Structure formats: C-alpha cells, structure tokens
Amino acid sequence: METLLYAAELVREDGVYKLVVKDVVRDTVQVTPVPESMVARLPTFLSVLSSKLGRGRR
Structure with missing residues (x-):
C-alpha cells in the first residue's frame, strides 16, 4: 500500500x-x-536524479 507523504x-x-x-x-x-x-533545467535534473536512485535498487 502506498502512502502519500509529500x-x-x-x-x-x-x-x-x-x-x-x-x-x-x-x-x-x-x-x-x-x-x-x-x-x-528541471527535466535534466529529474533524469539524473532518477538514474542515480535507480542504480541503488535491486
């Protein structure tokens, strides 16, 4: 179940x-x-953030 925080x-x-x-x-x-x-620059920032966060997931 997802809970919206922000x-x-x-x-x-x-x-x-x-x-x-x-x-x-x-x-x-x-x-x-x-x-x-x-x-x-927001789309670029979000793309970089997503790729960095995605690497930590397994």
Whole structure:
C-alpha cells in the first residue's frame, strides 16, 4: 500500500515560478520561488536524479 507523504507542484503566477510542496502528514505547505533558469533545467535534473536512485535498487 502506498502512502502519500509529500506532493509538489511547480506553478507560474504573474510570470513568477514557484515550487509548492505540501506535507500531507503534517498538513503544511511551503512555497519557494524558483528562477526560470532552474525551471528550464528541471527535466535534466529529474533524469539524473532518477538514474542515480535507480542504480541503488535491486
């Protein structure tokens, strides 16, 4: 059974990107501005992270 612990969204409001992370367990939300240059690199970052995490699984 899966239990959702965190949910993350990247939103754009009035031209400003924001990372919204919801802690489902504690019922809290954190919002952090994200530079557009980081948004453009997000797919690459996620790919690298996924490949590194995937190597540890057996």
